[in-house]
Amino acid sequence: MMQRKLALLVGIGALTVLLMLRWEHVMTLVNLMSSKRPSAEPELPKDTITPIPGSRHLMVSAFKDHRLGGAIRVISIICRQELQPLYCVLCANANADVDAKDDGVMGQCASFQAKVHLHSDDFGFPFVTSDVFCMSLMLQQATHVSITANPYVIHNLTFLSIQNQEVKESFRYSFTVCISNLFGEYNNALQFAQTMEVYKLLGVQRVVIYNTSCGPDVEKILKYYRKEGMLEVVPWPIDKFLTPSTGWKYDLHHGDIHYYGQLTTLNECMYRYMYQSKYLLLNDIDEIIMPYKHANLEKLMGTLQEQHPNAGVFKIKNHIFPKTQFDDSGRFRLARWRSVPGVNILEHVYREPDRKHVFNPTKLLINPRSVEQTSVHTTLKQFGLVFNVPFDVCRIIHVRVPLQGKLSKDQLFVDKKLWEFEELLIPSIDRALNESGVL
Template identity: 60%
Template sequence: MEHNKWKTFLGICIINILLILVWAYLNWPSDYTSMPLYNKLKIPEVIHSITPIKDSQHFMVSAFIDHRLDGTIRVISIIDRHHLQPLYCIYCTIEHCKAVETDVWIHSDHFGFPFHVSDVICKGEHLEDATDVFISTKSSLDNEPHEYLPIQNRVMSETFKFNFTVCISNLFGDYNNVLQFAQTIEMYKLLGVQRVVIYNTSCGPGLDKLLKHYEWEGIVEIVPWQIDKFVSPSPGWNFKKSKGDIHYYGQLTTLNECIYRHMYQSKYVLLNDIDEIIMPYQYANLPSLMKNLQAEHPNVGVFLIENHIFPKTQFEDSGRFKRLEWRNISGINIMEHIYREPDRNDVFNPTKLIVNPRMVEQISVHSSLKNFGETYHVPFDVCRIVHVRVPLQGHLTKEQLAVDKKVWEFEQDLVPNVDKALERSGLLRPNS
């Protein structure tokens, strides 16, 4: 008797399942323009930072809600300017998925390269409720699997995890300037930086060890940037000289991506190269610098900082910082290079930037292309960039260069901190 009851119950369950399947088949949307979430195909997890857009020459990188533009979806993308075509946003909320038209905003400073950073703007209402999106060449949904990007910045915040974040692009060509990198990170820590973001295509073995240490420590965030797997990146900025598909390994894409990634994580974002230090000269650190600059210029969201060259070919005479402990560490010792090239009347000093990311829409290497506030050129004597590299005025003698010992002011903390970082990375033996 009990056995027959179970058979009857099981039969009823099977009949109900069949009825549900028949109902789902009859009610499945034929045009896929608006599909309930429970009918959506499973979203594959995106584990890389560059995703090809199917049936196109383009790529999507990351997606964000832009609350400054009425909550629209902005997808940071790499667009082939020579093969433009209509693109559509396929976005999903917790209830449904939908296809909408887009505007494609190609940034103006492409330097002649065919591939360039662009904003794909999804056109529609109530997009702020979306959780995932992908860019399609089709105007409707289909039943094929797609790689959706998670939409970031869905919630605005007035409190920030970090006060200062440095965005550095890009590591490539097996870059292995270990000592200068360690000195730069430790200097930034002393100046008040809590996060340094690295977009890594390739680096040398020594720097790889150091990066892993800093990542474990928590100050460095490494973003894999395998741009060379998709296009032929240029190692330079001038298309006529360097050729390639995209400017400087996609530098402008990473800088813009970094700003949006940290828009509600960091109060300020510094944008500069790996061998540059944005150095306050009239203030002890970055917090005191920006507190005063922002008080004096409350409507400014972009602060331009002049770049100044310290030739790596000129060494200070005493040998004070030619330390035996660092003799086997690859790279430049910035503390040995205290001579700065003078300004030239007929040459404009390029700038790098400190920005309020919530006031920036599009950024370039040396300036902001679109921003919601004002721009201020910070005077040379208030803050400037210490940039130790090959000289630009190589004909000048040491006597014709200016002496600038600013980094020496940090000797007491900087030197032992660099030693500790190198030791913990396995690059320097204790008491060597």
């Protein structure tokens, strides 16, 4: 009988160890009294991008993923040509429910090997958007995390706060737009303001922009919408760390990372607003996801979710409105807007025909809690179904240089959808331009 009990205890002990090591090999447990422990106020990043010590990799932000058993997901940028073991350092605050014996210290910390998942879309560039996963059953209540290539040197590390600590079922915003990047001293102020005001009328309450650089007029517009409360501007100094590409394909555009880290910012925004917004629109600043059969986004999604209750990703087709073709009437060629730099989207009502033999890229309207990884035109990993929204229900108004530049005006389609908002739109654009100081 005693031998049975002993065997049972040994078996339970072995099972416990296996469970503890399921996600990682624990490298070291940092003693609370160690002189190398993190201080009460860990060093937090001064930028939104932080180098990972002992490597060329970068870490951006950290989130608890409740869909994966509470794993800590650190959104990172990994050089796929220099893969190496990376280690998590997880710490729990002393005021959390952990074994913290020192007042004013961070409490218990653990260092262990991380799991690195490179995203499948990299467009050929050496630096890839990635998830660095940390999981320790010892520290389910971790509040801060750092990534390092040396698990034995944890002093002077920069720690990220772990966001999304709690699952929420009610959200501050119904619709949030994630705009991946502003760069190259972007100064298209008129189109920016017009787009923001259109989105307001469609029911968007929040817009998030990752800003590497912009021009003086757009800077004024950014300040206006931040003060108003609609806009969050996330600094994105990617050019301090890498040589960003200004295009999407490595063979053509070169550089270290695709399009100023567009893939990283889209994923970062998705997790940042996972429990803040019911839906996210993932698109560029010169694109408007426009319902054509519904008055606003809320009514559109009410219908789509009722018809497709298991879908969490809605793909919207892109349609080009060439900025080289103008409405002949001059109805919205307003004299007061001529001094504002940028494109007047209300003047461009001609739409290129869809080409059946050419791939038409989509942008995304998603339930962020249904998505694990996203790319630009499609999700990479999702938990729900994907639905392609019909062209006549919703499509993207994309005012830009033409893709079919040889077509004459009479070969294009007239699409005056934006004019339906004239009564409320024009005064709101004027107010934004005046109060921002652009006019």
